[in-house]
Amino acid sequence: MPIQIYNTLTGKKEPLETVEPGRVKMYSCGPTVYDYFHVGNARAFVVPDVIKRYLRDRGYQVLHVQNVTDIDDKIIQRAQSLGVSVDEVVDRYTRAYLEDLLRLGCEMPTVLPRARDHVGPMIDLIRVLFDNGLAYAAGGDVYFSVERFPRYGQLSRQEVSQLEAGARVEASAHKRHPADFVLWKAAKPGEPWWESPWGRGRPGWHLECSAMSMAYLGERFDIHTGGADLIFPHHENEIAQSEGAVGHPVVTYWVHNGYINVDGEKMSKSLGNFWLFRDVADRWGAPVVRALLLSKHYRTPIDFTEEALEAQARGLERLYRTVGDLARRLHPDAPQLSSEAAAAGPAEQALERVLQEKEAAFHEAMEDDFNTAMALARLFELAREVNRYLTEAEPAPQPGPQPTLHRAYRLLIRLGGILGLRLDEPLHSRADDGELLVPLVDLILEVRQQVRSERRFDLADQIRDRLKALGIQVEDTREGARWILSDASR
Ligand SMILES: [Zn+2]
Numbered sequence: 001m002p003i004q005i006y007n008t009l010t011g012k013k014e015p016l017e018t019v020e021p022g023r024v025k026m027y028s029c030g031p032t033v034y035d036y037f038h039v040g041n042a043r044a045f046v047v048p049d050v051i052k053r054y055l056r057d058r059g060y061q062v063l064h065v066q067n068v069t070d071i072d073d074k075i076i077q078r079a080q081s082l083g084v085s086v087d088e089v090v091d092r093y094t095r096a097y098l099e100d101l102l103r104l105g106c107e108m109p110t111v112l113p114r115a116r117d118h119v120g121p122m123i124d125l126i127r128v129l130f131d132n133g134l135a136y137a138a139g140g141d142v143y144f145s146v147e148r149f150p151r152y153g154q155l156s157r158q159e160v161s162q163l164e165a166g167a168r169v170e171a172s173a174h175k176r177h178p179a180d181f182v183l184w185k186a187a188k189p190g191e192p193w194w195e196s197p198w199g200r201g202r203p204g205w206h207l208e209c210s211a212m213s214m215a216y217l218g219e220r221f222d223i224h225t226g227g228a229d230l231i232f233p234h235h236e237n238e239i240a241q242s243e244g245a246v247g248h249p250v251v252t253y254w255v256h257n258g259y260i261n262v263d264g265e266k267m268s269k270s271l272g273n274f275w276l277f278r279d280v281a282d283r284w285g286a287p288v289v290r291a292l293l294l295s296k297h298y299r300t301p302i303d304f305t306e307e308a309l310e311a312q313a314r315g316l317e318r319l320y321r322t323v324g325d326l327a328r329r330l331h332p333d334a335p336q337l338s339s340e341a342a343a344a345g346p347a348e349q350a351l352e353r354v355l356q357e358k359e360a361a362f363h364e365a366m367e368d369d370f371n372t373a374m375a376l377a378r379l380f381e382l383a384r385e386v387n388r389y390l391t392e393a394e395p396a397p398q399p400g401p402q403p404t405l406h407r408a409y410r411l412l413i414r415l416g417g418i419l420g421l422r423l424d425e426p427l428h429s430r431a432d433d434g435e436l437l438v439p440l441v442d443l444i445l446e447v448r449q450q451v452r453s454e455r456r457f458d459l460a461d462q463i464r465d466r467l468k469a470l471g472i473q474v475e476d477t478r479e480g481a482r483w484i485l486s487d488a489s490r
Pocket residue numbers: 028029030209234
């Protein structure tokens with residue numbers, strides 16, 4: 001069965017057809033680094049992570065770009081309210097984001113571009129929009145003219161004429177049309193700025209994603225993800241900029257995840273009804289939060305309650321316990337069943353059928369627009385059947401291999417892995433790579449910096465190469481060393 005994927009742009013499920021055969025190029029809107037992320041934000045990171053894991057299981061190579069917005073009004077305001085520099089805010093919350101992302105069980109994106117490193121391509125993009133008659137300068141700012149882009153409103157299904165008095169459209173005296181949006185903002189005193197043909201200033205948020213997605217994924221790529229709150233204006237504007245620059249559609253499938261609700265209202269920073277991911281993870285464990293986020297189809301809202309967390313915690317306890325029991329049974333020192341008994345008994349045959357059924361049903365769910373709710377339910381059912389076999393149907397142990405149980409174990413680990421649950425690790429461990437990994441790599445790079453400053457470049461290169469072999473790619477920039485986890489570490 002081809003994978004079906006719901007496309008916000010067309011309003012229906014479509015079979016996945018990639019630009020390049022066997023390869024999926026996906027962009028996800030990452031965080032604005034001015035605070036720790038909350039459970040609602042976490043969903044927008046878990047959804048592309050599961051899509052990526054499933055597509056890879058299906059044999060696709062996945063190139064995943066998830067940006068960091070480190071130029072934004074919110075960051076400047078946060079720095080002012082904390083009385084620290086903008087750089088300090090960016091540094092603190094980028095680090096926290098990476099820690100939390102790993103703790104949430106997400107793989108590092110293949111590329112994690114930061115807006116600050118891409119101001120050049122953003123300026124280039126504005127130039128092209130000027131050339132194409134879609135941009136104008138006014139009052140030190142540069143705006144995109146929505147009336148000049150006939151397809152404006154296609155994603156959010158709105159007419160430009162209806163946007164005149166739109167509440168979510170920022171008003172400005174310089175705009176030609178109320179729905180025009182800023183591409184370049186003139187710097188006010190005390191704000192960070194970059195030189196541009198239109199004077200000192202900084203890029204608009206929407207522009208950041210257009211420039212960074214096309215910089216890494218090209219002018220045509222497959223999937224763009226983000227929360228449903230980004231459909232308008234963020235993604236609508238991104239389409240206008242990217243298509244307006246290259247003259248054809250850039251993204252094939254627009255994928256949007258639903259909200260996390262608290263007492264019937266969307267969890268959001270501005271409403272003040274948010275739970276920070278790290279606080280909930282401290283109390284319930286990160287896998288419980290992840291399971292809750294996967295317990296509904298990604299387009300469906302989730303009610304965030306103590307009861308919902310408790311239900312997931314109980315389910316995961318049983319799941320992990322079954323996998324642990326199975327691992328102990330399969331341990332080389334444990335008493336073994338003979339191969340004849342294992343292959344021939346009716347209980348084994350029944351279990352074998354269950355494995356096949358549940359695996360097929362899991363794939364059926366994931367193929368149908370990544371229905372993790374159904375897939376997770378099939379995983380729980382699989383574990384229940386295995387547990388029943390272990391406790392009820394098992395004949396007296398004899399020496400020999402147990403192929404059905406081995407298959408059951410491998411299947412549970414593999415299907416759990418697609419959902420980003422590491423069932424072969426204890427549920428309540430510090431499975432929180434991020435907590436240790438980020439400061440550890442930072443420490444190694446600090447030592448390496450010292451080594452470099454003593455001009456011992458051979459040793460510094462050796463450290464870089466050894467890290468690379470471990471899947472940690474180090475890049476030396478003018479501002480110091482940066483690192484990302486590459487796929488090789490997985
Ligand atoms: Zn974005």
